[in-house]
Amino acid sequence: MRREVWAGMAALRFVDAVRQALADEMEADESVILMGEEVGPLGGVFTVTRDLIERFGPDRVMDAPLAEASFTGFALGAATEGMRPVVEIMFSDFVMIAMDQIVNHAAKLRYMTNEQFDVPIVVRLPGGGGSNHGPQHSQSFESWFAHTPGLIVAMPSNPSDGYWMMRHAIQLNDPVIFLENKAMYFGAEQEVADEPPADPWAAAVPREGSDLTIVSAGRMVGRCLSAAESISTRGIDCEVIDLRYLWPMDVDTVFTSVAKTSRLLVVSEAVEFCGWSGEVASRVAKDAFTSLDAPIFRVGALRCPIPVGVALEDEIIPTVERIEQAVVDCMDF
Amino acid sequence: MRREVWAGMAALRFVDAVRQALADEMEADESVILMGEEVGPLGGVFTVTRDLIERFGPDRVMDAPLAEASFTGFALGAATEGMRPVVEIMFSDFVMIAMDQIVNHAAKLRYMTNEQFDVPIVVRLPGGGGSNHGPQHSQSFESWFAHTPGLIVAMPSNPSDGYWMMRHAIQLNDPVIFLENKAMYFGAEQEVADEPPADPWAAAVPREGSDLTIVSAGRMVGRCLSAAESISTRGIDCEVIDLRYLWPMDVDTVFTSVAKTSRLLVVSEAVEFCGWSGEVASRVAKDAFTSLDAPIFRVGALRCPIPVGVALEDEIIPTVERIEQAVVDCMDF
């Protein structure tokens, strides 16, 4: 990765950090283009691309017709020919319509063609709950993509990662699924690191602790930190790991932590059943088994569609309280 | 489930068992119809629907235009109105094109509409490797569907289950993803049980053993049984569990077994990373933790597209040898 230094404002909201990363990569590399519905004059329904068309023109900020499969396929074609398209799927739920292009084509093209074609494409998927958009606008599909050979799966949890992981994603020569949590866009401003992390793939440890390891990613990292904070008053000292990427997955950082704490809780916004939290748990149950002093706990969304309304949603998507309860249960073992 | 008794031939191949189930349900219930590409005069590319159009006519065995999204949506519409469509997606890989109708619509319709509509639809997905069809015709997507609220996920491993599970699936009032392994279709004939299992959802235990529990589903069950057989000569006595359904998942049978054996290996044809084997492993690592004497092992497909050619495929999809090795490694712990 080009190791440019970030010289912007000290603190940004998540939405602004992602936008800034797009702008900086577009500035640095002409082949970076944006495509998607409403990314142009409107600037995206979540304002992620706001004002970019004024700056880079409609040839690089390309409003697409309502045709997710085709504009994703078009982007793939452009990518094989040297462009670096960043495709916005307005809500991650709509990616269902572009799955064939992503899974059967973009993810496999390099392998299938015996390395004749690279597909440097970033597919941005604003997803998850918390914004009152209802069952067809609130899903978390990250486990699917992590399961799919050929894809890289980025899932930032904060503005600084939103910035640096997006820059990294755009520079990669492989297809990247970039999960943005809608409910994070307009959260608190946060400082963006001056430089990208030395190891771009490494998990982060936003909170160190000795009693129990909580592994999470995306929006749930914040809830895990809150739960850890609150539970610390009860004398339980949690370490919180932010995976940042679901694939490649930095299980080593998890192992190191569990070696210290002997206890593991994995928290996902995605449905727990057959979700990525099972991968983390299983890896530990295999390769850090002897470190464990307690069963491995998971907290993920219940296997239920997401109704509209945060009150109902809170019954389904992990809350700080449910996370705390799991910590207590695990410690009680 | 109507508990009709099976009065057909004693032994059938998998392909014939599935066909027979379709025919018997069509006979029993006029609302059962088949839809899909080439299901009519050709009788399906794998001959699953062969001769059914002659017997039930083109009004019930409906050749569809090459439009997976639309004919799946059409089937959903028919289902809400009282039909019981069985939709064939010729190769499971093509379901990518129908994902929106399945995941955003069929799976959620009952919940979203506050129980005003049921969607009694069966989506048949011939999938998996072993038939030399290459990267876009060999995938195993079962983990995705198991992860998706609103779906039931059936994955028979043998002709008898192919028969009874299909009959059950058609009778259910919910959307069922029915995974048929292409490489199983023309395998050995096997006796079809006279009656459906007393508990239709229960996992099966095709081999009892005391040393180690192997959990699998679909085509890999056969490989697990072979591995268990072969390893028994080395004095290792494996119990093999066939989950039959990935959702609902009969973890109780797994717990009971692990309580006895203290060791667990989970084998999937699906990619191991973030696949359903992680769910089984995690559930045991949580609720049967104290039973465990060794780390939990998993063997699944490597995270790589499936090349054409069984020789290459064998490097990726679990073989009997890799399963045996995992058993040995787990026992050696």
Next chain:
Amino acid sequence: MRWAQDLRRHSVGDLATVEEQLFALMLLIRSVEAAIERTHRAAKITGSFHSSLGQESCAAGVSLALRDDDIVTSNHRGHGHAVGKGVSAEAVIAEMFRRTNGSSGGRGGSMHIHNRSVGFYGETAIVGGGLGWASGAAWTRKRHGSDAIAVAYAGDGAFANGIFAEAIRVADFWEAPCLFVCENNGWAHSMPSDGVFGPAGSITNVVSAMNVRSEFVDGRDAVKVYETGCELVEYVRTGKPAFIEVAVHRVKAHSVNDADYRYRPKNEGAEWLREYDPINSLRASIRVEQQHAIESAVSAVVDEALEAASNGALPETSDALRGIYATRGLGWDGRAEIR
């Protein structure tokens, strides 16, 4: 129709002419949209919604051509389609308020209005998602001997997605009695329709070329929409699909929070309405007293609905997991509940 009964309760006599009926229904739809917008402003609703204000002639003209036993599927901009098909204003507004008296018990919200009992199978929040539903359902009715039909509403944006032409093709192939209504309001959110398809009517040309009976109507003339609707509905009842494109105007922003000034002139919608309001255009053909009677009845109906919607109970949070599966014993965690 449910809505006509509602109005009658407020001393509107029989709506004798088509014009009166259209006027009344359009006014009701507009008043519902206005009420929703008002209450949204007053922060009774969070989340988004898509107003059909100004587009009422399409929902009204088509709805009046339908029978009670016909089926409708709709899209994200479906309040008018719902009301037209007989979903009560209360059920629509209450769903927006996420109350249990909403048409989906308050768990769906603006884009998930469903009311099976009046044939409003409902909205979907996925553009183009409801087209197969309508045709499959209609095809089943026909198979069972009924001459009921389905109407599937979708926008011009939906036609950019291949699913629209594909669904028409499949309906034609299987002879599903489904009328596809393309409500061309000039925009798919910020994407101008003519930039993708050419001038209004271009979509009709494409469907025509598919050998499916197709008509284009200027939605400023509600009576024309109704008449063409009737013709096509009659044709569809013979057991074939048909298509109608209705040119309407999106007066409001795409959704309530949409910064539409970024991609179209400010007040463009309001100005269009001043000049072309299809509701106003109907006034000339309706007696003034009847206009007033309708207006006051509509306003009473909507006031009542707002009141009832506001008083609806919120769903119990314990209810969040109900109804995922029809199969006995299958809840969110399946197995656990089976045993």
Next chain:
Amino acid sequence: MRWAQDLRRHSVGDLATVEEQLFALMLLIRSVEAAIERTHRAAKITGSFHSSLGQESCAAGVSLALRDDDIVTSNHRGHGHAVGKGVSAEAVIAEMFRRTNGSSGGRGGSMHIHNRSVGFYGETAIVGGGLGWASGAAWTRKRHGSDAIAVAYAGDGAFANGIFAEAIRVADFWEAPCLFVCENNGWAHSMPSDGVFGPAGSITNVVSAMNVRSEFVDGRDAVKVYETGCELVEYVRTGKPAFIEVAVHRVKAHSVNDADYRYRPKNEGAEWLREYDPINSLRASIRVEQQHAIESAVSAVVDEALEAASNGALPETSDALRGIYATRGLGWDGRAEIR
């Protein structure tokens, strides 16, 4: 063109006329298909393949209208498209044999022929899957100042899927210089094309109605395909998409193992060929000695190719996991290889 050079090596002089060129290329394509079928019978190949035998005029006519630097994407029935664009017969056949001298190193097989160096971006095994690829790639070339174009081949079956019209719409919207070639061979596997679309030419009517330049050609006349191809290619070079439907005949079963007698009369293909063989139709315009020279050169080229393909090495199984990612350090298990 690669294939013309190959023939020249076997003492065919310059192919002076369009007819000679078409004849030679069509014969080469047919001979490759026949060789594949023969070797399949002799069990050198397992798995399926889709023969374009009888349909050669489409691949040949379009290919001759193209330049070396143009791009082609294709579908499952792509051997002819590949050979026409300059993929060697050896690379095509060897891929079928899954040898490392195959165009995808033997890991793809029949439906995964790719050869970037000659602009044959390649096949896809998903119907309709390669249309966006072609247009996105062509659009990029144009953007970079080239007047190279792309051709995207797909069948009539593909047009039943919404993706085809959708991809054309998107290409038109972004002015991608892409020629969409719909090879209407009368069938999508067992589904007769006319039952879905009407008679050949019906698909062209639809695309025409989309205001995209479209032509329909009867593929029995290879020269006509070529001439129309040239016209459209010239037009596309100005920076816009166009469409051509070529009516061809699927002589063989859908795929090698297809029980096509179940849905069409036995020998229907062979009979058509006897009557209409587009290769035979060309003979009249070519000197007999030149016919023979071409025939023997073609047969020599294919024999050589078969030989070379048969002698290719099988991929090492240790190679199975190579090349999933371009990113350094990312193999199938990612992290493990990074460190």
